Amino acid sequence: xxxxxxxxxxxxxxxxxxxxxxxxxxxxxxxxxxxxxxxxxxxxxxxxxxxxxxxxxxxxxxxxxxxxxxxxxxxxxxxxxxxxxxxxxxxxxxxxxxxxxxxxxxxxxxxxxxxxxxxxxxxxxxxxxxxxxxxxxxxxxxxxxxxxxxxxxxxxxxxxxxxxxxxxxxxxxxxxxxxxxxxxxxxxxxxxxxxxxxxxxxxxxxxxxxxxxxxxxxxxxxxxxxxxxxxxxx
Numbered sequence: 001x002x003x004x005x006x007x008x009x010x011x012x013x014x015x016x017x018x019x020x021x022x023x024x025x026x027x028x029x030x031x032x033x034x035x036x037x038x039x040x041x042x043x044x045x046x047x048x049x050x051x052x053x054x055x056x057x058x059x060x061x062x063x064x065x066x067x068x069x070x071x072x073x074x075x076x077x078x079x080x081x082x083x084x085x086x087x088x089x090x091x092x093x094x095x096x097x098x099x100x101x102x103x104x105x106x107x108x109x110x111x112x113x114x115x116x117x118x119x120x121x122x123x124x125x126x127x128x129x130x131x132x133x134x135x136x137x138x139x140x141x142x143x144x145x146x147x148x149x150x151x152x153x154x155x156x157x158x159x160x161x162x163x164x165x166x167x168x169x170x171x172x173x174x175x176x177x178x179x180x181x182x183x184x185x186x187x188x189x190x191x192x193x194x195x196x197x198x199x200x201x202x203x204x205x206x207x208x209x210x211x212x213x214x215x216x217x218x219x220x221x222x223x224x225x226x227x228x229x230x231x232x233x234x
Contacts, residue, residue, distance in 0.1 A: 001161065001165070001175070002087075002160075002177075003030070003031070004032065004085075005085040005086070005114075006027055006029055006080070006082075006085070007028050007030065007086075007154070007156050007157035008025065008027035008039075008086060008088055009025075009026050009153040010022050010024060010025050010026075010149055011053075011059060011148070011149050012097055013045055014050070014053070015093075017096045017097045017100040018100065018187050018217075018219065019219045019223075021046065021047070022097050023042060023043055023049060023059055024040075024041070024059060024148070025040075025041055025043065025073065026039065026040050026152065026153045026154075027039040027081070027149075028153055029084070030157060033161075035154075038150065039080045041067070042059070042067035042068075043069065043073045044064045046220060047224060048061050048227060057147045057148065058147070058148065059148075074101045074102055074105055074107070075107065077098065078098075081111070084111075085112050085114060086112070087113065087156060087157065087160050088113065088153075089115070089117050089132045089159070090115065091114070091115040091180065092182050095180045095182060096182040110180075111180055112177040112178060112180065113177060113178070114160065114175065114176075114177050116156055116160050117130055119160075119163050119167070119175065122171055122174045123166075123171055123174070132146075132159070133146055135159055139158075139159065141162065187218060189216065189217060191218060194221040198224060199213075201225065207228065
C-alpha cells in the first residue's frame with residue numbers, strides 16, 4: 001500500500017474537458033499514511049454554472065463569484081501535486097480536466113496514478129454499482145458532503161486504503177501506479193466573427209467581460225453568446 005500520494009477530486013460544469021470547466025478542486029497530500037496538507041479551492045468559471053450542476057454539487061454562482069480564475073488556481077494545484085502519485089475515483093476524468101487546463105496555460109502535466117474505480121471493478125465484480133457513493137456505503141466510509149471535491153477526495157483516500165488492506169495481496173497488479181494517459185482534443189480558437197459579435201453584445205448589454213479573447217475557444221464563444229442573449233451574467 002502506498003503511504004505517500006495525492007488523492008484528488010474536481011467538480012465541473014459538465015463532462016467534456018474541451019467544452020466544460022473546473023469549478024472546484026479538492027485534494028489531500030498523504031505522507032506516511034497521514035494527511036499532511038490539504039488543497040480546497042473554488043475556480044470562477046467563464047460561464048454561469050448550469051442549474052443541473054448546482055443541483056448535483058450544491059455549488060452556486062454566488063459561491064464562486066469571488067473565487068480566483070483557473071489562471072491562478074491551476075498553477076498552485078500543480079505545485080501542490082509535485083511529482084506525487086495521483087489517486088482518484090475514475091481518475092482519468094479528473095486528470096483530463098486538470099491536464100487540459102494546465103496545457104492551455106502553457107504547463108505540462110504528466111503523472112502516474114491509481115484508479116480506485118478500476119480496483120473496484122476487479123475486486124468487487126459482485127457489486128451492482130462501483131460508484132464512490134455505493135462503495136463508501138459498502139465499507140461504511142462516511143462522506144460528509146458527497147459531490148464536493150475535498151470530501152470526495154478524502155473518501156477516495158479512505159477507500160483506497162481499505163481496499164488495499166483487503167485485496168492488494170491477492171490482486172497486486174491492479175494496485176500498481178501506471179501512467180495516466182488521456183488524449184485531449186484541441187479546441188479551435190474563437191473566430192474573428194464570433195469575437196466581433198461577442199464584443200458588440202458586451203457593449204450593447206452593458207455587461208462586464210470576464211473572458212480573454214486571446215484564449216477563448218470556439219465552443220466557449222458560442223456559449224458566452226448564448227448566455228448573454230438569454231440574459232445570464234458572464
